[in-house]
Amino acid sequence: MRLLAPLLIATLAFTTGALAQTPPVPVKITVVAAQNFYGDVARRIGGEHVNVINIMSNPDQDPHLFEATPSQVRDVADAQIVIHNGGHYDEWMEKLLKAAPRPKRVVINAAKIANAKHGGNPHLWYAPATMPAVAKSIAAAFSKADSANAAEYAHRLGETLADLDRVAKRVAEMRATHAGKPVAATEPVFGLMADALGLTMRNQSFQRALMNETEPSARDIAAFESDLKTGKVKALIYNKQVSEKLADRLLTIARASKVPVVPVTETQPAGVAFHDWMLGELDALDKALTGPNS
Numbered sequence: 001m002r003l004l005a006p007l008l009i010a011t012l013a014f015t016t017g018a019l020a021q022t023p024p025v026p027v028k029i030t031v032v033a034a035q036n037f038y039g040d041v042a043r044r045i046g047g048e049h050v051n052v053i054n055i056m057s058n059p060d061q062d063p064h065l066f067e068a069t070p071s072q073v074r075d076v077a078d079a080q081i082v083i084h085n086g087g088h089y090d091e092w093m094e095k096l097l098k099a100a101p102r103p104k105r106v107v108i109n110a111a112k113i114a115n116a117k118h119g120g121n122p123h124l125w126y127a128p129a130t131m132p133a134v135a136k137s138i139a140a141a142f143s144k145a146d147s148a149n150a151a152e153y154a155h156r157l158g159e160t161l162a163d164l165d166r167v168a169k170r171v172a173e174m175r176a177t178h179a180g181k182p183v184a185a186t187e188p189v190f191g192l193m194a195d196a197l198g199l200t201m202r203n204q205s206f207q208r209a210l211m212n213e214t215e216p217s218a219r220d221i222a223a224f225e226s227d228l229k230t231g232k233v234k235a236l237i238y239n240k241q242v243s244e245k246l247a248d249r250l251l252t253i254a255r256a257s258k259v260p261v262v263p264v265t266e267t268q269p270a271g272v273a274f275h276d277w278m279l280g281e282l283d284a285l286d287k288a289l290t291g292p293n294s
C-alpha cells in the first residue's frame with residue numbers, strides 16, 4: 001500500500017489536472033487544554049492550524065471544585081494533544097485520560113515539564129519559568145504532529161517567548177525594588193510569583209488550610225487579622241475567584257485598616273493574553289507596594 005499510494009496519486013493528478021491544483025482542506029490539530037492559560041499559549045503558537053478547546057475558562061468558577069461535563073469528557077477522548085497543569089491540581093484530567101486511552105495522544109503536563117517541587121504549590125503558571133518551558137513543549141508537539149508547518153510554529157514560539165520574557169523582566173525589576181517586603185494572601189494562588197518577587201509571604205499555614213478547604217486554626221486567624229490591623233503587611237493578595245467567608249472577612253479588615261488589596265484570579269480573564277494578564281496583576285501589586293506617597 002505504501003508503494004502503491006504515490007503511484008495512485010500521480011495517476012490521479014495526471015488524469016484530473018484541475019483537481020490536482022486544488023489544495024487539500026487542511027486538517028487542524030485537535031488540542032484540549034485543561035486550563036485556559038495553557039490553551040491561550042497553544043493557540044498563539046498553533047494559529048490557524050490548531051483547534052483549541054479550553055475546559056476551565058470561567059473566572060467566576062472555583063477551579064478546586066471543578067467537575068467535567070459529558071461533552072468535555074468527549075473532547076478529551078478525541079484530542080490529539082492534551083495540555084494540563086498536573087501536580088495534583090487537576091486530578092480529574094488524569095482520570096479522564098485514563099478512562100479514554102489513545103495510543104498516539106500527546107499529554108503535556110506542566111508540573112512534569114517544570115519539574116516542580118515549589119513546596120507543593122500547584123499554581124505553577126505563576127512561576128515565571130513555567131510557561132516558557134510549556135510553550136516549547138507545545139511547539140515541539142505541534143511540529144511533530146504537523147511537520148509541514150514546523151517553521152511557522154517555531155516563528156510563533158519565538159514571538160510567544162518574547163512576550164513571556166517581558167513578564168520575566170518585569171519580575172526582575174520589581175524584585176529589585178520590593179524584595180523582602182511583607183505581604184499576606186488569602187490563598188496560595190499567587191505564591192510562586194510572590195516567591196519570584198522575593199516578597200516575604202506571611203500567614204502561609206492559613207492559606208494552605210483555605211486551599212485544602214480545612215478550617216484554619218483560631219491562632220492562624222488571629223495572627224492574620226493582627227497583621228492587617230497593625231499594618232505589618234504591605235498588601236493583601238486576594239484570590240477573587242475563590243469565595244470564602246473567612247477570606248471575605250479578611251478583605252473587610254484590610255480595607256478598614258488601609259492595607260491595599262490586590263485582586264488576582266486563578267483562571268485567565270476573557271480577552272487578555274496570558275502575558276498581559278500577568279503584567280496587569282504585577283502592575284497592580286507594584287502600585288500597592290509602592291504606596292500612595294511615592
Ligand SMILES: [Zn+2]
Nearest residue numbers: 064123189266
Ligand atoms: Zn487555587
